Amino acid sequence: MDEFSRLSLHVPEPAVRPGDEPDFSNVRIPKAGTVPRPEIDVDPETIRDLAFSIIRVLNREGEAVGPWSGLLSDDELLTGLRHMMMLRAFDARMLMAQRQGKTSFYMQHLGEEAVSCAFRKALRKGDMNFPTYRQAGLLIADDYPMVEMMNQIFSNESDPCHGRQLPVMYTSKEHGFFTISGNLATQFVQAVGWAMASAIKSDTRIAAGWIGDGSTAESDFHSALVFASTYKAPVILNIVNNQWAISTFQGIARGGSGTFAARGLGFGIPALRVDGNDYLAVYAVARWAAERARRNLGPTLIEYVTYRVGAHSTSDDPSAYRPKTESEAWPLGDPVLRLKKHLIVRGVWSEERHAQAEAEIMDVIIQAQKEAERHGTLHAGGRPSVRDIFEGVYSVMPPHIRRQRQKAGY
Amino acid sequence: MIEAVRSAMDVSMARDEDVVVFGEDVGYFGGVFRCTQGLQAKYGRTRCFDTPISESGIVGTAIGMAAYGLKPCVEIQFADYMYPAYDQLTQEAARIRYRSNGDFTCPIVVRMPTGGGIFGGQTHSQSPEALFTHVCGLKVIVPSNPYDAKGLLISAIEDPDPVIFLEPKRLYNGPFDGHHERPVIPWSKHELGDVPEGHYTIPIGKAEIRRNGSAVTVLAYGTMVHVALAAAEETGTDAEVIDIRSLLPLDLETIVASVTKTGRCVVVHEATLTSGFGAELVALVQEHCFYHLEAPVVRVTGWDTPYPHAQEWDYFPGPARVGRALTEAMEA
Numbered sequence: 256m257d258e259f260s261r262l263s264l265h266v267p268e269p270a271v272r273p274g275d276e277p278d279f280s281n282v283r284i285p286k287a288g289t290v291p292r293p294e295i296d297v298d299p300e301t302i303r304d305l306a307f308s309i310i311r312v313l314n315r316e317g318e319a320v321g322p323w324s325g326l327l328s329d330d331e332l333l334t335g336l337r338h339m340m341m342l343r344a345f346d347a348r349m350l351m352a353q354r355q356g357k358t359s360f361y362m363q364h365l366g367e368e369a370v371s372c373a374f375r376k377a378l379r380k381g382d383m384n385f386p387t388y389r390q391a392g393l394l395i396a397d398d399y400p401m402v403e404m405m406n407q408i409f410s411n412e413s414d415p416c417h418g419r420q421l422p423v424m425y426t427s428k429e430h431g432f433f434t435i436s437g438n439l440a441t442q443f444v445q446a447v448g449w450a451m452a453s454a455i456k457s458d459t460r461i462a463a464g465w466i467g468d469g470s471t472a473e474s475d476f477h478s479a480l481v482f483a484s485t486y487k488a489p490v491i492l493n494i495v496n497n498q499w500a501i502s503t504f505q506g507i508a509r510g511g512s513g514t515f516a517a518r519g520l521g522f523g524i525p526a527l528r529v530d531g532n533d534y535l536a537v538y539a540v541a542r543w544a545a546e547r548a549r550r551n552l553g554p555t556l557i558e559y560v561t562y563r564v565g566a567h568s569t570s571d572d573p574s575a576y577r578p579k580t581e582s583e584a585w586p587l588g589d590p591v592l593r594l595k596k597h598l599i600v601r602g603v604w605s606e607e608r609h610a611q612a613e614a615e616i617m618d619v620i621i622q623a624q625k626e627a628e629r630h631g632t633l634h635a636g637g638r639p640s641v642r643d644i645f646e647g648v649y650s651v652m653p654p655h656i657r658r659q660r661q662k663a664g665y
Numbered sequence: 666m667i668e669a670v671r672s673a674m675d676v677s678m679a680r681d682e683d684v685v686v687f688g689e690d691v692g693y694f695g696g697v698f699r700c701t702q703g704l705q706a707k708y709g710r711t712r713c714f715d716t717p718i719s720e721s722g723i724v725g726t727a728i729g730m731a732a733y734g735l736k737p738c739v740e741i742q743f744a745d746y747m748y749p750a751y752d753q754l755t756q757e758a759a760r761i762r763y764r765s766n767g768d769f770t771c772p773i774v775v776r777m778p779t780g781g782g783i784f785g786g787q788t789h790s791q792s793p794e795a796l797f798t799h800v801c802g803l804k805v806i807v808p809s810n811p812y813d814a815k816g817l818l819i820s821a822i823e824d825p826d827p828v829i830f831l832e833p834k835r836l837y838n839g840p841f842d843g844h845h846e847r848p849v850i851p852w853s854k855h856e857l858g859d860v861p862e863g864h865y866t867i868p869i870g871k872a873e874i875r876r877n878g879s880a881v882t883v884l885a886y887g888t889m890v891h892v893a894l895a896a897a898e899e900t901g902t903d904a905e906v907i908d909i910r911s912l913l914p915l916d917l918e919t920i921v922a923s924v925t926k927t928g929r930c931v932v933v934h935e936a937t938l939t940s941g942f943g944a945e946l947v948a949l950v951q952e953h954c955f956y957h958l959e960a961p962v963v964r965v966t967g968w969d970t971p972y973p974h975a976q977e978w979d980y981f982p983g984p985a986r987v988g989r990a991l992t993e994a995m996e997a
Contacts, residue, residue, distance in 0.1 A: 426765040434765035448729025478722030650825040653914035
């Protein structure tokens with residue numbers, strides 16, 4: 256008999272499925288304030304352990320502790336809370352609008368608000384993000400007009416993309432927000448290219464790429480890392496690990512690797528893991544990475560450990576593949592509630608002011624929605640022209656497209 | 666033609682500091698076909714450099730650089746290697762202007778040696794032009810001679826949209842007419858091998874009539890232009906040979922004027938037959954010239970098989986096959 260038995264294929268499965276008790280015992284969470292903050296010019300080889308830990312600032316008592324704390328003033332934190340609340344309220348209104356048939360499709364951020372809202376504050380005007388569809392906080396936190404976002408969501412006559420692009424796939428060069436593709440991972444490597452260009456031109460601006468845990472499996476992720484590593488591009492490479500890629504748990508993309516951050520180690524790129532539901536920690540780590548990039552020290556890979564509380568999109572139903580109460584069991588809590596608690600502990604916020612702010616924010620969003628709806632929604636009111644289908648394929652319309660436009664009657 | 670391509674990049678890099686050139690083996694060594702030789706020494710390592718072997722990385726970073734404001738002119742070592750970059754080209758480069766309503770644009774050029782004739786087998790001989798002409802938002806160019814190669818490449822680099830620039834590799838060293846058994850004739854003996862120094866452009870979207878004739882129109886591009894010219898001479902056919910040059914956008918006017926005049930048409934390309942660019946040409950001829958046609962349009966192409974190695978000259982549509990097609994079109 257052969258000394259080897261027959262082979263079998265290993266297919267990873269999440270610990271629990273619908274009907275089971277949620278279980279996050281495999282998520283090892285260090286105490287807040289315990290992960291050291293390295294010098295900006297640290298040798299990546301000496302901080303490999305940061306790819307396996309989680310940098311946290313806010314503790315259970317709502318206090319900011321440890322070497323990554325103390326970077327933001329009360330006013331800045333209050334603004335940050337407001338941005339996250341705005342994003343959450345915006346999502347709630349737009350989800351409702353989708354159910355009312357005012358748009359075809361929506362993607363919310365519930366539970367992940369801190370990641371994009373805090374990150375934006377670590378960048379400067381002129382820096383460029385290459386976002387995915389779950390970083391609208393980059394726009395909200397940069398005061399991009401919500402009416403414009405809604406105009407695109409409703410694909411109305413004032414849609415800045417003239418009806419050609421899906422809802423939520425925003426673009427704003429002015430706000431450092433590259434046009435969202437909707438294809439996965441493609442933009443991660445484009446961010447590296449933008450950063451290389453900035454270095455080629457001896458500029459001072461930096462870039463940030465964004466990707467989800469599932470999409471790190473795409474080859475473009477690896478292309479991005481090798482180019483960033485080779486040319487020491489001034490780029491921050493952000494992996495948002497929200498545990499779920501539509502219905503696929505993160506173990507499928509992660510494979511045998513300990514963490515997603517650890518993917519950076521083979522490229523010699525400093526790799527940090529951070530509590531993605533901790534506004535202060537996200538900001539601190541993003542600022543550290545931004546400073547490295549600005550000092551020409553090269554790329555940083557950051558994994559934000561968070562949880563997608565909502566469905567992947569309005570076309571998804573998570574109850575089919577994960578326990579309904581899983582989000583409540585998520586051990587890193589809720590980013591809005593955690594920052595709120597911190598500000599109350601600091602004595603600059605209260606339950607009353609929070610409730611009042613919620614009402615005010617909802618009012619602002621409802622007003623914006625009213626204004627946007629005056630320009631139409633997907634199936635009612637003003638809409639982009641059919642002529643717009645044919646515009647902008649090229650800088651100058653070539654004859655064959657002109658003929659087709661005429662054939663369409665425009 | 667290598668020198669012409671190199672000169673186009675040299676001229677463009679000298680005129681515009683935003684032009685950067687990179688790809689596999691492109692920097693210090695100057696490319697496996699030597700098209701970028703000397704550019705790194707002249708313009709420095711940050712404007713002409715070697716990349717990792719990652720076509721999606723080459724095109725992906727080029728797109729990011731273009732979004733920043735540079736004008737990357739990148740090389741894919743062989744067109745056969747472009748597939749890992751296809752996602753970046755078709756879903757990103759081609760659509761950035763459209764989906765962002767011009768907020769961002771993508772002025773990149775992707776050069777790649779195309780076609781057969783060098784015993785490169787199935788991984789160094791493909792002609793994937795139809796995979797690009799099917800993609801709205803891209804422009805697709807295939808030059809047939811050094812003069813055009815330089816003028817069209819400068820136009821491509823200056824173009825505000827992404828351009829696929831396919832260089833027929835068998836034409837790098839001379840005007841190959843398919844007679845592989847004969848010695849190579851260098852470009853120095855050909856009038857279109859005389860390339861002016863300095864800056865000049867050839868507009869994208871314009872075909873060129875290489876041979877005037879009144880009996881039959883031959884539509885060809887790249888190496889096949891020279892094969893078609895040889896076939897016309899050898900069969901004594903009064904053929905009008907049109908060098909398409911720019912596949913997308915296409916110079917329909919020149920094609921229609923010629924076929925309307927001759928009433929017969931032969932379409933020639935190296936790429937496989939089914940769903941090849943020739944199918945598009947035939948459809949357009951049918952739509953626009955039907956009542957002037959006196960015979961069915963004939964296609965001469967590579968066979969619908971992978972590009973073989975040892976049987977290269979039985980696969981490559983040489984002058985004998987094109988000649989038979991001319992006769993077929995004339996006798997129909």
